[in-house]
Amino acid sequence: MKELNEAIRKWGKAIGKDVVKVDMFLNHRIDTALIFRMGEELADRFASARPDLILTVEASGIALALACARALGNIPVVFAKKGSTVVQNEEMVTSKVYSFTHKTENTIRVDRRYLPKGSRVLIVDDFLADGQAVRGMTDLCVQAGCTVCGVGIGIEKGFQSGGDTLRRQGTDLYSLAIVDHIDEKGNICLREA
Amino acid sequence: MKELNEAIRKWGKAIGKDVVKVDMFLNHRIDTALIFRMGEELADRFASARPDLILTVEASGIALALACARALGNIPVVFAKKGSTVVQNEEMVTSKVYSFTHKTENTIRVDRRYLPKGSRVLIVDDFLADGQAVRGMTDLCVQAGCTVCGVGIGIEKGFQSGGDTLRRQGTDLYSLAIVDHIDEKGNICLREA
Numbered sequence: 001m002k003e004l005n006e007a008i009r010k011w012g013k014a015i016g017k018d019v020v021k022v023d024m025f026l027n028h029r030i031d032t033a034l035i036f037r038m039g040e041e042l043a044d045r046f047a048s049a050r051p052d053l054i055l056t057v058e059a060s061g062i063a064l065a066l067a068c069a070r071a072l073g074n075i076p077v078v079f080a081k082k083g084s085t086v087v088q089n090e091e092m093v094t095s096k097v098y099s100f101t102h103k104t105e106n107t108i109r110v111d112r113r114y115l116p117k118g119s120r121v122l123i124v125d126d127f128l129a130d131g132q133a134v135r136g137m138t139d140l141c142v143q144a145g146c147t148v149c150g151v152g153i154g155i156e157k158g159f160q161s162g163g164d165t166l167r168r169q170g171t172d173l174y175s176l177a178i179v180d181h182i183d184e185k186g187n188i189c190l191r192e193a
Numbered sequence: 194m195k196e197l198n199e200a201i202r203k204w205g206k207a208i209g210k211d212v213v214k215v216d217m218f219l220n221h222r223i224d225t226a227l228i229f230r231m232g233e234e235l236a237d238r239f240a241s242a243r244p245d246l247i248l249t250v251e252a253s254g255i256a257l258a259l260a261c262a263r264a265l266g267n268i269p270v271v272f273a274k275k276g277s278t279v280v281q282n283e284e285m286v287t288s289k290v291y292s293f294t295h296k297t298e299n300t301i302r303v304d305r306r307y308l309p310k311g312s313r314v315l316i317v318d319d320f321l322a323d324g325q326a327v328r329g330m331t332d333l334c335v336q337a338g339c340t341v342c343g344v345g346i347g348i349e350k351g352f353q354s355g356g357d358t359l360r361r362q363g364t365d366l367y368s369l370a371i372v373d374h375i376d377e378k379g380n381i382c383l384r385e386a
Binding site: 023024028029030031032033035036058059060062063066067069070074075076077078079081110111113114 | 216217221222223224225226228229251252253255256259260262263267268269270271272274303304306307
């Protein structure tokens, strides 16, 4: 997506060889016009998959999920909550998610009532790296008896394995921007569509 | 706000004498149409205060903040991040926030670059109870040299002291719904406008 690629080029910062910092417009300060354009783009791509709801994970996935839900005619957004402990509770579906970035294991959880059995779920997140969060959310959907009808991502780190693995598994995955690699000089190199 | 009062009556659940659970439409599952109506209502109320940006705190404040920012002509949203430890870092402004609900102390932080000195800041949050989060965000604004031009809230717990204290201090506070009390039978009783 052109505007997103431009924002990454203008504001994105590489840290080392694998961290892409986009605090300026995506996950600390939000560029409101841009996030709604991103949401519209995901909505265009996934409207034909007829999602009943969007599932994301707190906190930085919420803005893109809401913008996309708005463009899909105000379908609901459900955000999985994160915690360090497993809440054993029949009302909840839970899944473990390991974050390679933060070197921590979190449990994500959703109240079953908000993933009604048989729902078509569009998973949305701001970032895709190793794919653990998407796998965790997919696991929640399976436990709740829902179908994942697509996965929409803001920025995919193409040099990590998450995207390719999901595509090989047949997931209908679409990323608005893909970072191909960070070069020797610390430039963020984008994969052009 | 009529639609919000109706949603609270229909979906809200009282737990004990002081917890108002609105997971169904506000802070776990989001009713997209309703959150945008709430954002528009806050925008109408605060447009004349000419905010440059909205400040909220992760995670459940983000949706209402974004909806309000959209209605205010796409001004940026900045969300303060929460952590249990104080990051001593000159790039950050930080403040301690005690949560009476969770009986925990968190530190909230914002990168100084996203609160440019002299900015007019509208603070938005989904809930107001004892007012600690708003006080923490106000503290961040003061440290960054910004002016708080208003505080917009989804649901105020009128039986806790936060709202009254802020009003006495001269804060321009507006809550879309105010829960007056939870009665003996566990009904959520709203204060009518």
